[in-house]
Amino acid sequence: MLRLVAGRIISSIGTLLFVGLALFALTRSGPGSPARIVLGADANAEQIAQFEQAHGLDQPFLTQYGKWLGDVLRGDFGKSFVTGRDVAAEIVNALPVTLSIVLFAFAIAVILGVGIGILAALRPAGVFDRLSRFFSVLGLSIPAFWLGIVLIRFIAVDLRWLPPGGYAPLSAGLAAHLQTILMPAVSLAVYYVAVLARMTQASLQETLRGDYVRTARAMGLSSRQVVFYALINALPPVVNLAALSFGYMFGWALIIEQVFNVPGLSRALLNAISQRDFLLLQGIVFLFTTIFVFANLGADLLNRVLDPRQRAAA
Secondary structure: OHHHHHHHHHHHHHHHHHHHHHHHHHHOOOOOOHHHHHHOOOOOHHHHHHHHHHOOOOOOHHHHHHHHHHHHHOOOOOEOOOOOOEHHHHHHHHHHHHHHHHHHHHHHHHHHHHHHHHHHHHOOOOHHHHHHHHHHHHHHHOOHHHHHHHHHHHHHHHOOOOOOOOOOOHHHOHHHHHHHHHHHHHHHHHHHHHHHHHHHHHHHHHHHOOHHHHHHHHOOOOHHHHHHHHHHHHHHHHHHHHHHHHHHHHHHHHHHHHHOOOOOHHHHHHHHHHHOOHHHHHHHHHHHHHHHHHHHHHHHHHHHHHOHHHHHHO
16 A cells, blocks of 8 residues: 555656656747847847856756756745746745635535535435536536626626625635635636536446445445445545546636736736746746646545555555
C-alpha cells in the first residue's frame, strides 16, 4: 500500500515537472524578446542584450528552466519583468479571493449534488427522480457566466438583496464576505451540482442492484445499513469526478470573477497575458496545475480508503 501511494506521489510530481517544462517553453515560443516588451520599441541591441544578461535570458533554455524550477520549489516565483513586483506576493494576494469562491462553490456542489443524487437513487421513477433529472439537464445547459448576469439583474439590481459585484474579505465581517461571494459561488456551482447529482444517482442505483446488496437484505440488515454500505461502494467514481470538478472550477472562476468584478487571480492572469508578463503567467498557470494534480492525487488516496477492493489489489 505504501509503495502504491509513493508511486502515485512520484507520478504526480513527474506530471508537474512535465507541465512546468511545457509551460516554460510555450511562454517563450512567441516572437521577440521580453526585453523588447519591457524596454519598448526604441531600445537598441545593446540595451536588449544588457536586459537579457541581467535576467538570465541569454542562458540556454534548459538552464533557465532548471533555475526557475529550483526557485519555485523554494517558493520563489521570481520578479515580474514588466512591473518588477514579486510574483509570489501577487499570487498570494489574489489567491484567497479566488479560493474563497471556489471552496464555497465546491461545498455547494458536493452537498447538494450528492444529496440530490442519493435521494433520486432511493426513489427511482418517482416524482423526485423526474424533477432531479429535469433540473440536472437544466443545470448542465446553463452557462455559468450567463447565470451570473441573470443573478446580478434580478438579485442585485431588482431585489437589491446582494451587491452586484466586488469583494469583501473575511476581515470585513462574515456577513459582508458571504454577501459578495454568494452569487459568484452559486453561478459556479450549478453546473457541478447537476454533474455530481447524475453521477451519484447512477453509481448508487447500480450498486443497489448488486448481488451482495440482495444478500445483505436477505441476512436481515436494516434498510439504513444496506444503503450506507452501498453508498460507500458507490462513492469512488463520485470522488474522482468531484476532484476533477474542483480543478475545473479554478478555470471557470476566472470567467466568473470578470462577470462580478472580483479582484482575484483572473485579473492578475489577464494582466499578465496582455502585458506578456511571462513569470506571472507561468506562476498562475503552474499553481492551477498543481491544484488540479494534487486534487486528483487526494481522490486516488481517498478511494483506497473507501474501496476495500482497491486496498486488496494494492
